[in-house]
Amino acid sequence: MPVQMVFPNYAVADVARATAFYEALGFRKNPQFSDETTSCVVVNDAVAIMLLEHDRFDSFLTDDQRRTTDGSLENLLAVLLGSREEVDALAEAALGAGGTLSKPVEANEHGMYGGQLTDPDGHILDFFFMEAPQA
Structure with missing residues (x-):
């Protein structure tokens, strides 16, 4: 994906x-x-x-x-995927590789569909699909 x-x-x-x-x-x-x-x-x-x-x-x-809060670096990586199916596939792949879903895959009020995973080392990745805005 x-x-x-x-x-x-x-x-x-x-x-x-x-x-x-x-x-x-x-x-x-x-x-x-x-x-x-x-x-x-x-x-x-x-x-x-x-x-x-x-x-x-x-x-x-x-x-x-x-x-x-001790001055060390931190970030939260977010990736945009091409479809809801790609979001679901990424969630499955993460779980299969030893990650956990720290937030479930779901739609939100901003037109996004996605979730959040934590890798085995504790790094956080938001992943989502967003419909193109309607003109």
Whole structure:
């Protein structure tokens, strides 16, 4: 199942400052997926970094998952897949390879269908399919 896009998610203290930094590197902000606590910085057609203030980043974690607060690095990787079937296949493959579903595969109110898995080393991966917006 080919991954169509990758969204590294980074916890940041100040989303405006972080956005300015990545824009200075030549990336562009996508205002459609940005607000006061979140900024989508487009790297290329296949990668966009999501900058999330700490509370917003933490909202993607389950109660038993915690962002480190000791200054070490952390991220939450999210991948966009091409269909609901690819989402289901990825969930099955992850479970078969020793991963766990830390959030079940389901549809949400934002038009996304996906879930979250934790690999055997504890790394978190959100995976989802999103219908194209209707004009």
